[in-house]
Each structure stands twice: as C-alpha cells, then as structure tokens.
Amino acid sequence: MNHGNMNSDTLISVKHLWRYYDHFCAVKDISFEVKRGQILGFLGPNGAGKSTTMQILTGTLAPSLGEVAVGGYDLLDQPLAAKQALGYLPEHPPLYHDMRVDEFLKFCAKLHHLPSAEVTTAVNRVIDQCGLTGVRKRLIGNLSKGYQQRVGIAQAIVHTPSVVILDEPTIGLDPIQIREIRDLIRQLGQAHSVILSTHILSEVQALCSQVQIINHGQLVLTDTIEGLFSQIQTTHLQVGLRRPPAIEQLRQIREVEAVEVIDETHFRLRHSADHNPAEELVEKSVANQWGLFELVPEKRSLEQIFVELTRTEVAVNEPTMTTTSPLSDNLSTDLILKVKEAA
Amino acid sequence: MWTIAVREFRSFFLSPLAWSILGVIQLIFGWVFAILLYWYLQPDIQSQLANHPEAPGLTDIVVRNLFEWMGMVLLLIVPLITMRLISEERRNRTLPLLLSSPVSLTSIILGKYLGVMGFFLVMLAMLMLMPLSLLLGGTLDFGQVGAGVLGVTLLIGAFTAIGLYISTLTAHPTVAAIGTFGALLMLWMVGWADQAEEQTGVLTYLSITEHYHTLLKGVFNSQDVVYYVLVIVLFLTLSVQRLEGDRI
Numbered sequence: 001m002n003h004g005n006m007n008s009d010t011l012i013s014v015k016h017l018w019r020y021y022d023h024f025c026a027v028k029d030i031s032f033e034v035k036r037g038q039i040l041g042f043l044g045p046n047g048a049g050k051s052t053t054m055q056i057l058t059g060t061l062a063p064s065l066g067e068v069a070v071g072g073y074d075l076l077d078q079p080l081a082a083k084q085a086l087g088y089l090p091e092h093p094p095l096y097h098d099m100r101v102d103e104f105l106k107f108c109a110k111l112h113h114l115p116s117a118e119v120t121t122a123v124n125r126v127i128d129q130c131g132l133t134g135v136r137k138r139l140i141g142n143l144s145k146g147y148q149q150r151v152g153i154a155q156a157i158v159h160t161p162s163v164v165i166l167d168e169p170t171i172g173l174d175p176i177q178i179r180e181i182r183d184l185i186r187q188l189g190q191a192h193s194v195i196l197s198t199h200i201l202s203e204v205q206a207l208c209s210q211v212q213i214i215n216h217g218q219l220v221l222t223d224t225i226e227g228l229f230s231q232i233q234t235t236h237l238q239v240g241l242r243r244p245p246a247i248e249q250l251r252q253i254r255e256v257e258a259v260e261v262i263d264e265t266h267f268r269l270r271h272s273a274d275h276n277p278a279e280e281l282v283e284k285s286v287a288n289q290w291g292l293f294e295l296v297p298e299k300r301s302l303e304q305i306f307v308e309l310t311r312t313e314v315a316v317n318e319p320t321m322t323t324t325s326p327l328s329d330n331l332s333t334d335l336i337l338k339v340k341e342a343a
Numbered sequence: 344m345w346t347i348a349v350r351e352f353r354s355f356f357l358s359p360l361a362w363s364i365l366g367v368i369q370l371i372f373g374w375v376f377a378i379l380l381y382w383y384l385q386p387d388i389q390s391q392l393a394n395h396p397e398a399p400g401l402t403d404i405v406v407r408n409l410f411e412w413m414g415m416v417l418l419l420i421v422p423l424i425t426m427r428l429i430s431e432e433r434r435n436r437t438l439p440l441l442l443s444s445p446v447s448l449t450s451i452i453l454g455k456y457l458g459v460m461g462f463f464l465v466m467l468a469m470l471m472l473m474p475l476s477l478l479l480g481g482t483l484d485f486g487q488v489g490a491g492v493l494g495v496t497l498l499i500g501a502f503t504a505i506g507l508y509i510s511t512l513t514a515h516p517t518v519a520a521i522g523t524f525g526a527l528l529m530l531w532m533v534g535w536a537d538q539a540e541e542q543t544g545v546l547t548y549l550s551i552t553e554h555y556h557t558l559l560k561g562v563f564n565s566q567d568v569v570y571y572v573l574v575i576v577l578f579l580t581l582s583v584q585r586l587e588g589d590r591i
Contacts, residue, residue, distance in 0.1 A: 055439075058439070058442075058443040059442065059443055059590075060438075060439050060442040060443055060590065061590055062590040062591050079445075079447075080445040080446075080447065081445070083443060083444060083445040084445040086443060088439065088443040090436070090439045090443075092436045094435075094436060094437040094438070094439050094440035095435075095437065096350075096354070096435075096437060097435070098354060098357045098358065099350075099354075099357075107346065107350050108440070108444075110346040111346050111347070111440075111441070111444045111445075111446060112444055112445060113445060155440070
C-alpha cells in the first residue's frame with residue numbers, strides 16, 4: 001500500500017472500512033479524511049458503530065476490510081509508527097488507580113517512546129494544560145471523576161500526537177471544567193487533527209469544524225459546520241395559541257408545509273425558507289380570535305437534523321415530536337434550551 | 344517493554360497483597376528451615392549419618408528439602424500473583440492504553456512477564472539468605488545449590504508463563520487464580536499416573552515435578568532445562584496470540 005502520494009496534511013484517512021462481529025455488520029463501508037487543523041465531531045446514537053470506528057482508528061480493534069492511515073502511516077503495515085502519532089482517550093479513561101498522577105503521566109510518556117530528557121518537561125506541560133497542578137502527587141484512584149477525566153485527556157496528549165481521538169471527553173465535568181477542556185480541545189485543533197465523539201450536540205456546534213453522523217454503521221452525513229447550517233433551508237415557527245383552532249385550519253394557511261403539535265396550546269409550523277407565514281397567521285389569529293400569545297421563529301438545530309437523520313424507522317414525511325425514539329428524549333432538554341436561546 | 348516491566352514491578356510494591364505474600368513466605372520458610380536444621384542436628388541423626396559411608400550432606404538434607412517445599416508453596420502463590428496481570432487490565436479497561444500505544448503485543452506480554460519475574464526474583468533472593476546463613480557454621484555444595492536455584496527459577500518462570508496466559512483469558516482475577524492453580528496442580532500430579540505403573544512415559548516428561556527433582560539433586564540435565572524453556576515460550580506465545588485474537 002503506497003501512501004507516498006497522500007497529502008501530507010491529511011492526518012487520518014479511512015478508506016472503505018468494514019467491520020463484522022461474526023455475522024453482525026457494525027461498520028459498513030465508511031470512508032473519510034481528517035486534515036491538520038480540523039476538529040471532527042463524530043455523532044451517532046448508541047450502537048451505531050461510533051465506538052467500533054474509534055477502536056479501529058486507534059488500533060485496538062482490527063478492521064474486517066479497508067484501510068486506515070494515521071499521520072501518513074498505514075495502521076496495519078506500520079502499526080507502531082501510526083500509533084506513535086496517535087493519542088487516544090477511550091470512553092472509559094484507562095487509568096491505573098494505584099499510581100500518582102505525575103507518575104502515571106510519566107509512564108504514558110515513556111510508553112510512547114519519549115526521550116527520557118523530555119519526559120519531565122512533557123509531563124509538566126500537560127499537568128499545566130489540563131489543570132492538574134494541585135493534584136499531581138495524589139493517587140489517581142482518590143481523584144474525583146472530573147479530575148480522572150482530565151488525567152485521561154492529559155494521557156492522550158502527553159506525547160504531542162498529531163492525531164487526537166477523544167471519546168466523550170467532557171463527560172462528568174462541571175461547567176467550568178467543560179469550558180476549560182473545550183478551550184484545550186480548540187487549542188489542540190489548531191496544530192493537530194482531533195476526532196471528537198460526543199452525545200452533547202451543542203459541544204459539536206461549539207467546537208467542531210466538521211461533522212459526521214453515523215447510523216446503523218453507515219455515514220449518513222459528512223459536512224462542515226458552516227455547510228451544514230447553510231443547508232438548513234426549512235425553518236420553523238413556534239406558535240402559542242390560547243384558543244387553538246383545528247389543525248386543519250392551521251395547515252390551510254398558505255406557505256405552511258406541516259404542523260406539529262407540541263402541547264395543547266403550542267404548535268410548530270414548518271415553512272419554506274423564502275416564504276414566511278407569520279403575517280398571515282397573525283391576521284387570521286386576530287380575525288378568528290385564536291388568542292396568539294407567542295410567536296418564535298425557530299432555526300432547525302443540529303439536534304433536529306441529528307434526530308431526523310438517525311430516526312430511520314419513523315416515516316420521514318410525518319416528523320412528529322411525540323413519536324420520537326428514546327434518543328431524542330435525552331436531547332429534549334437541550335432542545336428546549338436551544339429554543340429559548342432562539343427566543 | 345522495559346517501561347511496562349518497571350511499572351508492573353513497582354505496582355507490586357504498591358499493593359498489600361505482594362507485601363503480605365512476601366511476609367508470609369518469609370515466615371513459613373523460616374519455620375521450615377528451622378525445623379530442617381533442628382532435625383539435622385539431632386544426635387541420633389548425626390550418628391546415623393556418621394556411620395553411613397554415602398551419607399547425604401548438609402546441602403542434600405537441608406537445602407534440597409527447602410527447595411522441595413518452595414516448589415509446593417509456589418504452586419499456591421504464583422496464581423495469586425499472576426491472576427491480576429491481564430485480567431485486571433481488562434476489568435479496569437486499561438488495556439486500550441497499552442494497545443493504542445506504539446508497543447507491540449509481544450512487548451506488552453514480555454514486559455508483564457519480566458515485571459512479575461523481577462518480583463519473584465526478589466522473593467527468591469530473600470529466601471536464599473537462609474541457606475547461605477549456613478556458611479557461618481558449615482560448608483555448602485555450591486554446585487547443588489546453584490542447580491537448585493536454577494531449578495526454582497525455571498519453575499517460577501514456567502508457573503508464571505502459565506499464570507499469565509490464563510490471566511489473558513478472563514476479566515476476573517479470581518477465575519484466573521483458580522484456573523492457574525488447577526492447571527499447575529495438574530502439571531504437578533500428572534506424573535503420578537506413570538509412577539503407579541513404575542515406568543516413565545510421556546506423562547512423566549510432562550510432569551513439572553520430575554524435572555524439578557532432577558535439578559534439585561544437583562544433576563544438570565539439558566533435557567530438563569529445555570522442558571522449562573519450552574513451557575515458558577509456549578505459554579508466552581499463546582498469551583500474545585490471545586491478545587491478538589481480541590482485536591479480531
């Protein structure tokens with residue numbers, strides 16, 4: 001396999017990746033690339049093949065078919081060189097609970113063949129970067145979940161890898177720590193490639209330059225964040241009516257494409273981007289005394305795209321929020337926050 | 344490889360298990376050693392030995408019996424030490440750290456193996472102080488002592504390799520300990536079948552005990568050494584294969 005012609009700025013290249021567990025196909029023909037300076041948000045519901053892909057990228061799992069190259073080295077042909085260029089924080093941070101923080105990071109640095117002269121400097125640098133100065137002599141097992149998570153991140157970047165793969169890095173952290181870690185990831189993204197798997201979609205919006213959504217082992221979306229948002233043409237109006245009419249009447253308003261019932265008095269109207277039915281709605285509301293008390297223009301958030309792309313079982317033409325999968329329930333609080341922000 | 348070995352070696356001294364094993368072992372063998380010495384110094388034994396032209400010497404009686412006991416006790420202790428090697432990494436999900444770092448599977452296994460061997464060699468060195476103390480009042484057959492040390496080292500090496508392999512099979516240290524203990528005991532007893540028929544066959548060759556006894560007598564037979572080396576290489580290879588199998 002010749003990677004000599006590969007763009008030197010492409011740090012991760014995945015080509016036609018397949019992975020079977022016996023007869024179950026967890027990853028189906030995935031191909032993508034991550035370049036230097038990009039932060040890729042990797043999204044997908046549980047069991048979609050996200051973790052499998054991450055494990056294959058880090059060499060802890062072998063692909064059934066396909067090619068993976070990290071930092072220009074093929075993961076199967078030159079595993080050691082490829083892994084040298086890689087920092088990985090698994091879903092569950094791999095920490096030895098009987099070691100001290102600095103001792104553990106020193107071990108990780110040596111494990112990645114850092115010259116012994118540079119080990120101390122590197123360890124001090126990550127301890128500083130990840131805000132571990134106060135706990136550097138403490139036993140990892142005695143640290144709180146948030147600090148353990150930070151040690152996990154420190155472990156992934158101690159050898160300054162060109163590719164950093166983080167599986168849900170901000171889980172279990174308090175809001176201030178989340179901000180710090182996000183700043184850190186943003187910083188990493190400038191000089192390295194970062195792949196970030198997360199359930200928190202606002203994190204993707206805040207951090208990532210690229211987004212990928214995987215469902216049932218297949219990539220259902222690959223785009224830049226800007227491209228994704230410019231693509232969102234359909235917008236929504238959230239309407240609150242004290243004496244709502246029959247849904248049919250709402251649907252009859254010109255330019256309204258679909259009506260979703262949120263609760264007894266709240267409705268979500270879908271309309272095309274260039275025709276806003278707000279004016280006609282207000283007129284009709286006054287004429288028929290519907291009692292309009294709320295009118296919120298709502299942009300489709302990443303959550304909604306995510307839900308629509310990953311909810312394959314439910315008919316696409318009738319996207320009612322009441323019949324969503326359990327996944328969207330987890331997201332609903334986040335979604336409500338989003339709507340309030342929009343208001 | 345050495346990084347892993349050093350970490351493994353150090354981690355033993357962080358756990359109370361290793362310290363308690365070291366302490367208990369020292370106590371048991373102190374007792375065994377004292378009893379053997381006391382028995383050897385009994386007047387009637389001494390007179391019997393004096394009348395016998397080919398009487399066994401101090402080394403044969405005290406040191407050899409001490410090694411004999413060590414083999415038996417190691418049967419119990421090795422599983423306790425090796426049980427957590429890989430299974431605990433699986434349990435605490437720390438294995439991805441090693442697997443995603445630029446270290447080959449062979450280095451991971453060898454590192455673990457050397458770390459444990461380091462611990463056992465410390466233990467052995469402490470135990471060897473007892474027979475060496477005999478030099479204060481007597482002389483030792485260093486050839487026989489040397490063969491015994493070699494024998495016990497090879498025995499530990501083989502036990503550890505088996506324990507390491509069984510530890511790669513499970514995520515439960517206790518299961519690994521029981522499995523290792525069973526496997527070692529079987530290897531220890533497998534020669535008995537042949538002894539019952541008073542002939543030496545395949546089972547005697549397989550028996551770990553037979554090779555050990557030959558070395559303790561002070562007979563250095565390359566066949567015995569080859570046996571141990573084969574066992575060690577076989578089980579270390581199997582361990583690497585097992586880790587490789589996890590990825591597929």
